[in-house]
Amino acid sequence: MLLIKELKKALGVALWFVFLTFPIMVIKVDPIERIIRYRWENAAYVAIVTFTVYLVMSFIKLRKLRVTADKKESKPSRNVIHSILNNKKQLAVLSFMILAIALVFPHFFSVYQTNVMTTALMYVVLGLGLNIVVGMAGLLDLGFVAFYAVGAYSYALLNYHFGLGFWVVLPIGGALAAIFGIILGFPVLRLRGDYLAIVTLGFGEIIRLILENWGEFSQGPSGISNISRPGFFGMDFSLETSIMYMYYIMVIGVIVTIFIVNRLQDSRLGRAWIALREDEIACQAMGIDKRKTKLAAFSLGAFWAGLIGVVFAAKTTFINPASFTFLESAIILSIVVLGGMGSIIGVIIGAFILILMPEYLRALSEYRMLAFGGVMVAMMVFRPQGMIANIRRTYKFEKQK
Amino acid sequence: MNTQILKVNGLTMDFGGIRALNSLDLDVNRGEIVALIGPNGAGKTTFFNCITGIYAPTEGEVYLAAPGSDTSVSLKGLKPNQVTEKGLARTFQNIRLFAKMTVLENVMIGRHCRTKAFVLGAVFRNKATRDEEQSILETSYAILQKVGLEQYVNEFANNLPYGAQRRLEVARALATEPLLLLLDEPAAGMNPQETIELEKLIKEISSEGQSILLIEHDMTLVMSLSDRIFVMDYGKKIAEGTPVEIRENPAVIKAYLGEDVDA
Ligand SMILES: Nc1ncnc2c1ncn2[C@@H]1O[C@H](COP(=O)(O)OP(=O)(O)OP(=O)(O)O)[C@@H](O)[C@H]1O
Ligand SMILES: [Mg+2]
Numbered sequence: 001m002l003l004i005k006e007l008k009k010a011l012g013v014a015l016w017f018v019f020l021t022f023p024i025m026v027i028k029v030d031p032i033e034r035i036i037r038y039r040w041e042n043a044a045y046v047a048i049v050t051f052t053v054y055l056v057m058s059f060i061k062l063r064k065l066r067v068t069a070d071k072k073e074s075k076p077s078r079n080v081i082h083s084i085l086n087n088k089k090q091l092a093v094l095s096f097m098i099l100a101i102a103l104v105f106p107h108f109f110s111v112y113q114t115n116v117m118t119t120a121l122m123y124v125v126l127g128l129g130l131n132i133v134v135g136m137a138g139l140l141d142l143g144f145v146a147f148y149a150v151g152a153y154s155y156a157l158l159n160y161h162f163g164l165g166f167w168v169v170l171p172i173g174g175a176l177a178a179i180f181g182i183i184l185g186f187p188v189l190r191l192r193g194d195y196l197a198i199v200t201l202g203f204g205e206i207i208r209l210i211l212e213n214w215g216e217f218s219q220g221p222s223g224i225s226n227i228s229r230p231g232f233f234g235m236d237f238s239l240e241t242s243i244m245y246m247y248y249i250m251v252i253g254v255i256v257t258i259f260i261v262n263r264l265q266d267s268r269l270g271r272a273w274i275a276l277r278e279d280e281i282a283c284q285a286m287g288i289d290k291r292k293t294k295l296a297a298f299s300l301g302a303f304w305a306g307l308i309g310v311v312f313a314a315k316t317t318f319i320n321p322a323s324f325t326f327l328e329s330a331i332i333l334s335i336v337v338l339g340g341m342g343s344i345i346g347v348i349i350g351a352f353i354l355i356l357m358p359e360y361l362r363a364l365s366e367y368r369m370l371a372f373g374g375v376m377v378a379m380m381v382f383r384p385q386g387m388i389a390n391i392r393r394t395y396k397f398e399k400q401k
Numbered sequence: 402m403n404t405q406i407l408k409v410n411g412l413t414m415d416f417g418g419i420r421a422l423n424s425l426d427l428d429v430n431r432g433e434i435v436a437l438i439g440p441n442g443a444g445k446t447t448f449f450n451c452i453t454g455i456y457a458p459t460e461g462e463v464y465l466a467a468p469g470s471d472t473s474v475s476l477k478g479l480k481p482n483q484v485t486e487k488g489l490a491r492t493f494q495n496i497r498l499f500a501k502m503t504v505l506e507n508v509m510i511g512r513h514c515r516t517k518a519f520v521l522g523a524v525f526r527n528k529a530t531r532d533e534e535q536s537i538l539e540t541s542y543a544i545l546q547k548v549g550l551e552q553y554v555n556e557f558a559n560n561l562p563y564g565a566q567r568r569l570e571v572a573r574a575l576a577t578e579p580l581l582l583l584l585d586e587p588a589a590g591m592n593p594q595e596t597i598e599l600e601k602l603i604k605e606i607s608s609e610g611q612s613i614l615l616i617e618h619d620m621t622l623v624m625s626l627s628d629r630i631f632v633m634d635y636g637k638k639i640a641e642g643t644p645v646e647i648r649e650n651p652a653v654i655k656a657y658l659g660e661d662v663d664a
Binding site: 260 | 453455481482491501503505506509510511513514515516518522523524526530533534537538551554555557573574
C-alpha cells in the first residue's frame with residue numbers, strides 16, 4: 001500500500017520536474033539553422049533521475065522515522081569503539097599499538113608519506129581545538145583559520161625580524177592566538193547560531209585581507225619565505241631528517257593535545273561548555289557565567305590553532321595569505337562534524353579520513369573532489385551525528401545505606 | 402531578627418504595550434512554602450523571570466536575604482548566574498534539562514556556582530581540584546538519592562520519564578544550595594501517583610528548612626502544601642493569605658470562575 005502510494009507520488013514529482021525543466025532541457029533553439037530542436041531524451045533523463053532521487057529520499061525518511069520510534073526506549077547506541085573506550089585495558093593496549101606504529105612509521109614509509117602524515121596530525125590538533133568551540137561549547141565558528149594565521153604569522157614575522165626560533169615562538173604563537181580568540185569573543189558573546197557563524201566568518205576574512213593588503217607588516221600576497229625549520233639544540237638537519245623531526249614533533253603534539261583536551265572535557269569547565277551548548281538559558285540559571293565560559297572556549301580553541309600555525313610556518317618555510325582562506329576553516333569544521341561533535345576519538349578519525357582520503361584518492365584525478373563531496377553528503381544523510389557520537393562519562397556509586 | 406528571605410516591591414514588567422506585571426508586592430519568610438497562583442497568562446512565569454534576572458523588570462525592587470546575616474542584597478540588575486549565586490534557584494515550567502548530559506551531570510552543573518576549578522585546575526588536576534571534583538560527585542549523588550532518581554545516574558536526561566524529568570529539575574536547582582527555591586509548575590503533566598510523590602518530596606525538602614516559592618495550578622497540591630498563597634490576575638495581585646482565606650476570597654473565585662458566577 002505504502003509502496004504504491006510512494007511510487008505514485010514519485011511519478012507525480014518526476015512529471016512535474018519534466019514540465020518545469022522542459023524549456024531549458026528539452027527545447028533548444030538553433031540560431032544558425034533557425035529551427036527548434038526537441039531533445040526528448042533529456043526529458044526522459046530528468047524523469048528517471050527525479051523519480052529515483054525522490055524514492056531514495058522517501059525511503060531514508062521512512063527509515064529514520066522507524067529508527068526514532070525504536071530508539072524511544074533503548075539506551076544511547078554504543079558501538080565497538082565505545083566499548084573499547086570504556087574498557088581501560090583494551091584502551092591501553094590499543095593506544096600502545098597505535099603509538100608503536102606511529103613511532104616506526106617514518107622508517108617504513110617514504111618521506112612523502114611521512115610529510116602527508118604530519119599534515120594529518122596537524123589537522124588532528126586543529127580539529128580538537130575547534131572541537132572545543134563547536135563540539136563542546138556549541139559555538140559555530142567559521143573563522144577558525146584566523147587563529148591559525150595568527151600563529152603562522154607570529155612565527156614568520158618574529159623569525160624574519162628578530163631571528164627567534166621555533167621553540168621560543170611556539171608558546172608565543174599559541175598565546176597570541178588565544179588573545180585573538182578573546183578579542184573575537186567579546187563582540188560575539190550575545191550572538192548565537194547563524195549570526196555567530198556569519199560574524200566569525202567575517203572575522204576570518206578580515207584577518208586574511210589585512211595580511212594581504214598591509215604590505216609593510218606582512219609583505220602582502222607575496223608572503224614570507226625562508227622561515228627557519230625547528231632546531232634541535234643548534235643542530236642542522238638535512239631536509240629528510242627535518243621532515244622526520246617535524247613528524248615526531250607532531251606525534252608528541254597530538255598526544256599532549258589529546259591528554260589536555262580530554263582533561264578539559266572531563267572537568268567542571270568542560271561540563272559547563274556542554275551545558276551551554278544544550279541550553280543557554282538553563283545554563284545561566286544554574287549559575288554558570290556565560291561570558292567567562294564562552295571566552296574560555298574561544299581562547300582555548302584558538303590556542304591550539306595558534307600552535308599549529310607556528311608548526312605550519314616552520315614546516316613549509318613559506319607562508320602567504322592564500323593558505324588561510326575560508327576553505328581551510330571549512331575543512332577543519334568538516335573534520336569536527338564528520339567525526340562527531342564533541343567526541344575526541346571521532347575528531348581524530350575524522351581528521352585522518354578528511355586529510356588522507358583526498359591524498360590517496362589522487363588516483364581518481366579530477367574526480368577526487370567530487371568523490372570527496374559524495375562521501376561527505378552520504379555521511380551526513382546516514383550518520384548526521386558524526387561517525388563516533390560523543391558519549392558521556394558514566395559513574396559507579398557504591399550502594400549506600 | 403529579619404525572617405524575610407525574599408522581598409519584592411512594586412515589580413512592574415512591560416512587554417511593549419502589554420503590562421505583564423503591575424506593581425506586584427510579594428514576600429517569603431524563612432522556612433515557608435509560599436504559593437503563587439493565578440489563571441493562565443496571569444504573569445506568574447514572568448514574575449520568576451524578572452526576579453531571576455532573565456528579564457530586566459521595568460520597575461521595582463527585589464531583595465534577597467544575605468546568607469547568615471540579617472541584611473539583604475538587591476538583585477536588581479544582576480545577571481541570572483549572579484542571582485543564582487546569591488541564592489535563588491529555579492525550575493522551568495517547560496522542562497529545560499541538558500538533554501545530552503547524564504542525569505548525574507545535570508545535577509553536577511548545579512554545583513558549578515559553588516565550586517571554582519577553571520582551566521589550570523582542569524589541565525593539571527591538582528589536589529584541590531580532585532577534592533573539589535570528588536565533593537561535587539558526592540553532593541550530586543546525595544541529592545539524586547534524596548529526590549529518588551539514583552537508579553538513573555548514567556541515563557541521558559531526555560530518556561527519563563516525564564515525572565522523573567521534573568524531579569531532576571528540582572534536584573538540579575537544589576544542587577546550587579539555594580536560600581529560596583522557585584518551582585514553576587512542578588506537577589504540570591504528572592499523573593496522580595507522581596503528584597503524590599512530588600508532594601512528599603516538597604514536604605521533605607521543606608522540613609529540612611528550605612524556603613520554597615511555588616507556582617502551581619493543581620489546587621489540592623497548593624492547598625495542602627502552602628503556608629501562604631498569593632493570587633494574581635492580569636499582572637496584579639488580587640489576594641494574599643492562608644489557604645483557608647484564599648479559598649473563601651470572592652475576588653479569587655471570580656478570577657478563576659469568571660464574571661457571571663457571583664451574580
Ligand atoms: N517575552 C515576552 N514577550 C512578550 N510578552 C510576553 C513575554 N513573556 C510573557 N509575555 C506575556 O506576559 C503574560 C504573562 O505570561 P506568563 O507566561 O508569565 O503567564 P503565566 O502566569 O506563567 O501563565 P501559565 O499559567 O500559562 O504558565 C502573557 O500575556 C504573555 O503573553
Ligand atoms: Mg507560567
